[in-house]
Every structure is written in structure tokens, then in C-alpha cells.
Amino acid sequence: MQEHHLDVPPQSSGQRLDALVAEILGPGLSRAQVQRLLKEGRVTLEGQPARASAKVRPGQAIVVQVPEPEPLELIPEDQGLWVLYEDSELIVVNKAPGVVVHPAAGHASGTLVAGLLHHCGDLSGIGGKLRPGIVHRLDKDTSGALVAAKSEAAHRGLVAAFATGRVEKTYLALVHGRPPLSGQAASAIGRHPLDRKRMSSQARHGKNALTSWRLTRRFGQDASLLRVNIATGRTHQIRVHLFEAGFPVCGDRTYGGRRARSGLPGQAGQALKAAGRQMLHALRLAFEHPVSGERVEVTAPLPADFRAVLRALEADRA
Numbered sequence: 001m002q003e004h005h006l007d008v009p010p011q012s013s014g015q016r017l018d019a020l021v022a023e024i025l026g027p028g029l030s031r032a033q034v035q036r037l038l039k040e041g042r043v044t045l046e047g048q049p050a051r052a053s054a055k056v057r058p059g060q061a062i063v064v065q066v067p068e069p070e071p072l073e074l075i076p077e078d079q080g081l082w083v084l085y086e087d088s089e090l091i092v093v094n095k096a097p098g099v100v101v102h103p104a105a106g107h108a109s110g111t112l113v114a115g116l117l118h119h120c121g122d123l124s125g126i127g128g129k130l131r132p133g134i135v136h137r138l139d140k141d142t143s144g145a146l147v148a149a150k151s152e153a154a155h156r157g158l159v160a161a162f163a164t165g166r167v168e169k170t171y172l173a174l175v176h177g178r179p180p181l182s183g184q185a186a187s188a189i190g191r192h193p194l195d196r197k198r199m200s201s202q203a204r205h206g207k208n209a210l211t212s213w214r215l216t217r218r219f220g221q222d223a224s225l226l227r228v229n230i231a232t233g234r235t236h237q238i239r240v241h242l243f244e245a246g247f248p249v250c251g252d253r254t255y256g257g258r259r260a261r262s263g264l265p266g267q268a269g270q271a272l273k274a275a276g277r278q279m280l281h282a283l284r285l286a287f288e289h290p291v292s293g294e295r296v297e298v299t300a301p302l303p304a305d306f307r308a309v310l311r312a313l314e315a316d317r318a
Contacts, residue, residue: 001067002065003063005063006061006063007060007061007062008020008057013056014056016052016054017043017045017052018038022196023204029066034064035052038051039052044062045060074114076118077109077117078115079114079115079118079119081116081119082094084299084300085296085298088151090158090290091133091148092145092146092147093148094143094303095138095282097277099115099140101134101137101138113134117132133149133150134148135148135149135155135158135159139236139239141277141280142282143306144300145285145298147298151291154290154291158287158290160290161287165231165232166288167286167287169230169233170284170285171228171230171280172216172226172280172306173213173225173249173279174225174251174279174306175225175248176223176249176259177221177259178218179224181214182215183212183245184212185211185241185245188206188207188208189203189209189237198255199234200240201241201244207232209230209232210230211237212229213226214227219268219314219316220317222264223250223264236255242255243255251277251279252280264313267316270312271312274305275308279309282300283299283302284297284300285297285298
């Protein structure tokens with residue numbers, strides 16, 4: 001059982017209890033999950049069970065009890081993983097687009113965890129039953145380098161390295177428009193105040209996030225290829241920061257707005273439609289090995305769908 005102790009901040013006066021708890025604890029808990037916990041009496045306001053619609057006042061104490069998730073039966077699956085680096089302590093793979101990292105509602109099978117279990121053997125106990133070996137994740141439709149732990153020592157070391165910003169993370173992002181040669185965004189990111197499926201810098205309880213980028217290639221007026229570095233790892237961080245900077249990731253239907261609906265012109269538009277995802281790829285990971293102390297640096301080649309869009313952009317300009 002996890003227990004969270006929260007205090008109502010001044011700016012949240014009059015807000016619904018369920019909305020505030022979901023905002024503070026998201027994305028780990030959705031509003032629907034918070035409402036279920038409220039019905040079960042696992043959320044108290046000033047020591048008393050409360051309704052989801054209760055209006056909070058500044059300084060009130062909230063306690064949220066979150067039971068451990070029911071374990072799923074994790075069945076190993078041969079996925080032909082693209083292994084970039086492996087030793088007895090950890091493994092780095094080039095995650096394919098469309099693959100969910102760990103089991104969740106609607107994704108009990110076909111996850112990267114299932115592929116890792118088949119490739120590495122039993123990882124149970126490392127990082128929890130539902131996420132064995134997983135120390136960070138990539139969105140379902142983001143491809144690229146992802147590291148997983150094969151031992152408890154590696155898991156502890158990698159979790160600490162990610163938490164303290166000691167892992168270098170570089171992405172390639174194909175974006176709409178003509179961004180400047182370089183840029184940076186440092187706005188905090190949290191759950192969008194109106195749309196629970198999105199993240200935003202307008203959240204009341206965002207967490208610090210730092211994204212920087214530099215231009216790699218322009219494709220006329222329509223698209224640009226950026227090399228992006230993130231010092232933090234917030235949910236949808238790159239997609240949110242680039243969208244709010246005015247050049248959303250191509251193919252991103254969550255944050256792309258009108259540009260995502262219109263796509264790209266010519267052959268590039270056809271290739272992007274065929275890809276059916278945002279053009280975001282985790283290109284490089286670099287970190288100190290959590291056990292040996294040696295430097296590990298891994299680069300993940302672009303998947304076929306991303307390369308096809310880039311080739312089409314070149315062809316459209318020829």
C-alpha cells in the first residue's frame with residue numbers, strides 16, 4: 001500500500017477533491033482511478049472520507065492510499081528484439097514504434113516487457129512485478145534506445161541515475177515549420193487542466209522540465225529535423241515543449257493541432273500517413289554503468305518508417 005500525504009495549495013481553493021488529487025498525483029493516477037479510491041474510502045480530507053465533488057480549502061490535509069496493483073501473468077514473447085548493448089547487468093534495445101513498454105489496461109500482451117522476459121529470462125522482482133527491469137519508458141509510438149536492468153544492483157543504479165539527470169538522452173524529432181537554429185524550453189509540465197489525456201505547461205502542479213534542441217536539417221517551409229536533448233524525463237515532455245514553442249512533431253495527433261490534421265504535402269504526406277505516428281526517435285543514451293562504472297554510449301538507428309518520411313521529403317524537394 002502506498003500512502004500519499006498532500007496539503008491543499010492556496011491556488012486550489014474551491015477545486016473539486018478528485019480533480020486536485022488527480023492533478024497532483026498524475027499521470028500515475030487518473031481522475032477515474034481517484035474517484036474509485038474515493039468510493040472505496042481510501043481518500044480522506046481532514047481525516048474523514050469525502051465525496052469526489054467536495055470543494056477543498058487551502059491548508060486542508062489529504063491522505064490518499066493506493067493499493068499495490070494486482071499482478072498480471074507476464075508471458076514471455078519472442079519479439080526478435082533489436083539489441084544495441086547487453087551484458088550480465090543490463091540491456092539496451094532499439095524499441096520499435098507501436099510497442100507499449102509495460103503491461104497496462106488494454107495492453108496485457110505484446111509489450112516490451114514480454115520481449116525482454118523471453119530474451120533475458122526471469123526478471124521478476126527487478127522493478128516490480130508489472131514492470132520487471134524497467135527504469136524509464138518511451139511512449140508507445142516513439143521508437144529508439146531504451147535501457148532495462150537485469151539485476152537488482154543495476155536497477156537501483158539506473159533509477160538513481162535517471163532521477164538525478166546523469167543519463168544523457170538525445171532524440172531526433174521531425175517537426176512542422178522552420179524553427180530557429182537552436183532553442184530551449186524550461187517550463188514545468190503536468191496534467192492539462194482541462195484535457196486529462198494531455199500534458200501541459202499550464203498545469204497547476206507541474207514538475208520542472210528542461211528541453212533543448214538544435215536544427216539538423218530543413219526541408220523547405222514544411223518540415224525541419226531537430227536534435228533534441230532532455231535533462232528531465234516528464235511524460236510527453238518533448239512533444240509538449242515543441243508544440244508550445246510553435247513547431248509540433250510531425251504526425252503527433254495529440255499535440256499537433258491543425259498541422260497534424262493537415263499533415264505534410266506530397267510524397268512526404270503519404271509516407272507520414274503510412275507511418276501513423278509521431279516522428280520522434282530516441283537516438284542516443286549515454287550513462288555510467290551502474291555496476292562497473294564504465295561509460296556506456298549507445299546509438300539507435302532510425303526505423304524504416306522514419307527513414308521513409310525523410311526520403312520522401314528529399315524527393316519532394318528534388
